[in-house]
Amino acid sequence: MSHPPAATSGAKSPAAPEAPNPGKASNFLRQIIEHDLAAGTYATRRWAGSPGDAAHQAAGPLDPARIRTRFPPEPNGYLHVGHAKSICLNFGLARDFGGVCHLRFDDTNPEKEDTEYVNSIIDAVRWLGFDWSQPGNDKPYQASDYFDFMYRAAESLIQAGHAYVDEQTPEQMRASRGDFGKPGVNSPFRSRTPPENLARFREMRDGLHADGSMVLRAKIDMASPNINLRDPAIYRIRRATHHNTGDTWCIYPMYTFAHPIEDALEQITHSICTLEFEDQRPFYDWLMERLIEAGLLASPPPKQYEFARLNLSYVVTSKRKLAQLVTEAKVNGWDDPRMPTIVGLRRRGYTPASLQLFAERIGVTKSDSWIDYSTLEGCLREDLDGSASRAMAVLDPIKLVLTNWDDVMGAGALDACSAPRHPHHPALGNREFVMGREVWIERSDFEETPPAGFFRLFPGNKVRLKYGHIIECAGALKDANGDITEVHATLIPDTKSGTPGSSSVKVKGVITWVGAHDGVAAEVRMYDRLFSDEQPDAGGKDFLESLNLHSLKIVPAIVEPSLAHALPDQKFQFERLGYFVADRIDHVAGAKAVFNLAVGLKDSWGK
Numbered sequence: 239m240s241h242p243p244a245a246t247s248g249a250k251s252p253a254a255p256e257a258p259n260p261g262k263a264s265n266f267l268r269q270i271i272e273h274d275l276a277a278g279t280y281a282t283r284r285w286a287g288s289p290g291d292a293a294h295q296a297a298g299p300l301d302p303a304r305i306r307t308r309f310p311p312e313p314n315g316y317l318h319v320g321h322a323k324s325i326c327l328n329f330g331l332a333r334d335f336g337g338v339c340h341l342r343f344d345d346t347n348p349e350k351e352d353t354e355y356v357n358s359i360i361d362a363v364r365w366l367g368f369d370w371s372q373p374g375n376d377k378p379y380q381a382s383d384y385f386d387f388m389y390r391a392a393e394s395l396i397q398a399g400h401a402y403v404d405e406q407t408p409e410q411m412r413a414s415r416g417d418f419g420k421p422g423v424n425s426p427f428r429s430r431t432p433p434e435n436l437a438r439f440r441e442m443r444d445g446l447h448a449d450g451s452m453v454l455r456a457k458i459d460m461a462s463p464n465i466n467l468r469d470p471a472i473y474r475i476r477r478a479t480h481h482n483t484g485d486t487w488c489i490y491p492m493y494t495f496a497h498p499i500e501d502a503l504e505q506i507t508h509s510i511c512t513l514e515f516e517d518q519r520p521f522y523d524w525l526m527e528r529l530i531e532a533g534l535l536a537s538p539p540p541k542q543y544e545f546a547r548l549n550l551s552y553v554v555t556s557k558r559k560l561a562q563l564v565t566e567a568k569v570n571g572w573d574d575p576r577m578p579t580i581v582g583l584r585r586r587g588y589t590p591a592s593l594q595l596f597a598e599r600i601g602v603t604k605s606d607s608w609i610d611y612s613t614l615e616g617c618l619r620e621d622l623d624g625s626a627s628r629a630m631a632v633l634d635p636i637k638l639v640l641t642n643w644d645d646v647m648g649a650g651a652l653d654a655c656s657a658p659r660h661p662h663h664p665a666l667g668n669r670e671f672v673m674g675r676e677v678w679i680e681r682s683d684f685e686e687t688p689p690a691g692f693f694r695l696f697p698g699n700k701v702r703l704k705y706g707h708i709i710e711c712a713g714a715l716k717d718a719n720g721d722i723t724e725v726h727a728t729l730i731p732d733t734k735s736g737t738p739g740s741s742s743v744k745v746k747g748v749i750t751w752v753g754a755h756d757g758v759a760a761e762v763r764m765y766d767r768l769f770s771d772e773q774p775d776a777g778g779k780d781f782l783e784s785l786n787l788h789s790l791k792i793v794p795a796i797v798e799p800s801l802a803h804a805l806p807d808q809k810f811q812f813e814r815l816g817y818f819v820a821d822r823i824d825h826v827a828g829a830k831a832v833f834n835l836a837v838g839l840k841d842s843w844g845k
C-alpha cells in the first residue's frame with residue numbers, strides 16, 4: 239500500500255510526482271511532504287469532488303491530488319507581499335508535488351469582511367500566476383459555507399462531554415484562565431451535563447441570549463501549561479449580518495475552532511501557517527481527534543506546520559496599518575505604487591515572475607528574521623533586465639544646441655537614428671528617432687568646471703550622444719541669475735555610431751538624450767521607500783513617525799517618441815536611469831505619458 243521511499247527507489251521516472259523539483263531548494267516543508275508521500279501517509283484518503291464530512295468523502299474515489307494545501311486569507315483587506323510569499327509557497331508546493339491548492343476565504347468573522355476584498359484577492363492570486371480551479375469547480379471555497387457542519391460538530395462535542403456553555407462574564411473568564419505561572423480555575427458551569435449544555439447551546443443559536451452573555455467552550459484542561467488548551471471558547475453570540483449567510487446565524491465559531499474544521503472538510507493534508515499559530519497546534523490536533531472519534535471527519539486528519547512570516551525592511555505588512563495609510567491619505571489608495579500590497583507592487587512595475595523569484599529566493603524557515611528590501615528589488619531588476627525594452631528619457635532636461643548643425647548636416651536636417659529595443663534580443667527590433675540641431679540632455683551632464691573624474695560635457699571636452707555623433711562642448715548660456723539655460727556644442731562630422739568613422743575620435747563619455755524635434759513630454763513619478771526606518775513598526779514603534787515625506791517626486795520629463803505608444807503596464811529600461819513602467823491607471827497610449835520608477839539600475843540605498 240505504501241509507496242517506496244523516493245530517495246531509495248534508484249531509477250526514478252522523471253515524471254514521478256514525488257521527484258523533488260530540480261532547481262528548487264529543499265526546505266523543511268518539502269522534506270515533510272516528501273516523507274509523507276514516501277510513507278503513503280495520505281494514500282488512502284478519498285475525495286468526493288467537494289468539501290464534506292467523513293460520510294461524504296468515503297463515498298468518493300481515492301483522491302487524485304497527492305497533497306492538498308490551502309491559502310486561506312480573511313477578506314478584510316488587500317493582500318500584501320507577505321501574502322505573496324504564502325501564495326507562492328502553498329500553490330508552489332501543490333504544483334511541485336502533484337497536488338492541489340485551495341483558495342479559501344476564511345470568512346467566519348462577520349464584521350470585517352467585504353466583497354471588494356474578495357474580488358481583489360481573487361485578482362491577486364490569478365495575477366501571481368496561480369489557479370485553484372478543479373474539474374467542475376472553479377469557485378474559491380469559503381469557510382462560511384461550513385457553518386452548518388461547524389454547528390453540528392459543536393453539538394457532537396457537547397454530547398460527548400467535550401464542550402460546555404459558560405455563563406461567566408468575560409472578566410471572570412479572563413481571571414479564571416490563569417497565566418503562564420498560574421494554572422486556571424474551573425468555571426462553575428463546567429460540570430453541567432451534556433443535555434443541559436445542549437439545551438443552552440440551542441438557546442444561544444435561537445437568539446434567546448444577549449451578545450456576550452455566554453460562550454461555548456471546549457472542555458480540555460484548565461491546568462494545561464499551554465493556555466490555548468484551558469477550555470478555549472469555540473462559539474460566541476454575535477448579532478451581525480454576514481456577507482454570505484446574512485442573518486441566518488447569531489452565533490459564530492471562533493477562528494481556532496473553525497480553521498481546523500475547514501481544513502478537514504476540504505481534505506487538506508498539509509496546513510501551512512505562520513509561527514504565531516504554533517501554540518494552537520495542540521488544540522488543532524485535539525479537535526481533529528474528537529471529531530474523527532465521533533465519526534464526523536475523515537481520517538487521516540490534516541496536520542498543521544508553521545513557518546516564519548515575511549518581515550521586509552522599510553515595509554509594514556499589517557493589513558490594519560496599511561488600511562490606516564489609506565484612510566489617513568498618507569498614500570493614494572491601496573494601489574499606490576509605494577504600498578507593499580500586491581496591487582501596489584503591480585502598479586509599481588513588479589511582475590509575477592519577480593515575486594515568484596523573491597519567494598523562491600527567501601525560502602521558508604522556522605525562525606523569524608528580516609529580509610532586506612534590496613532582495614525584493616534585486617528580483618525585479620533580474621526579471622526586467624532580460625525582458626524590458628530599452629528607451630531614452632531625460633528627467634531633468636536642459637537644451638543642448640549643436641551650433642554647426644546646419645553647416646555640417648544641412649539647414650533643418652534631421653538625422654535618423656536607431657537603437658535596439660534590447661541589446662540581447664535582436665529579434666525585438668529597433669526603436670527609431672531623429673536628431674536635429676537641438677536635443678534635450680540631463681542637466682547634470684554639463685559642468686562648467688568639471689570635478690575630477692567627470693567625463694561628460696564641459697567646455698573643450700568631447701562626448702558621444704548615444705546612437706548619434708560625437709560632439710565637442712563649447713560652453714553654456716546663462717540667465718540674469720547665472721543659471722544655465724542652454725549648453726552649446728559642435729558636432730564632429732563622420733563620427734556617427736555604427737558608421738566606419740565612429741571610432742576615429744576617442745571619447746570617455748557617452749550621454750543619453752532625446753531629440754527636441756520628436757521628444758514627447760511625459761510625467762515621471764520617482765518613488766522612494768515609504769519609511770526611512772528599517773523596522774518601521776518593530777517593538778510597538780509608531781510607524782507613521784518614520785514615514786518618508788519625500789517618497790514621491792513628480793518630474794516633468796522628455797522621452798523618446800516610441801514611448802508615446804507604450805501600453806499601460808509596459809515596462810522599460812530608461813537607459814542609465816532605471817526600470818520604469820507605464821502607469822496602469824493614468825497612462826494613456828498616444829495621449830498622456832505617465833511612467834513610474836519601478837527600480838533603479840543598481841541598489842542605491844544599501845551601503
Ligand code: ATP
Nearest residue numbers: 310311312320321323324511512547548555556557
Ligand atoms: P495581517 O496581520 O496583515 O492582517 P493575516 O495573517 O491576518 O495578515 P490572513 O488573511 O489571515 O492575514 O492571511 C492569509 C494567509 O497569509 C495566512 O495563512 C498567513 O499565514 C499568510 N500571511 C499573512 N501575512 C504573512 C507574512 N507576512 N508572511 C507570510 N505569510 C503571511
Ligand code: MG
Nearest residue numbers: 311312314344
Ligand atoms: Mg488574520
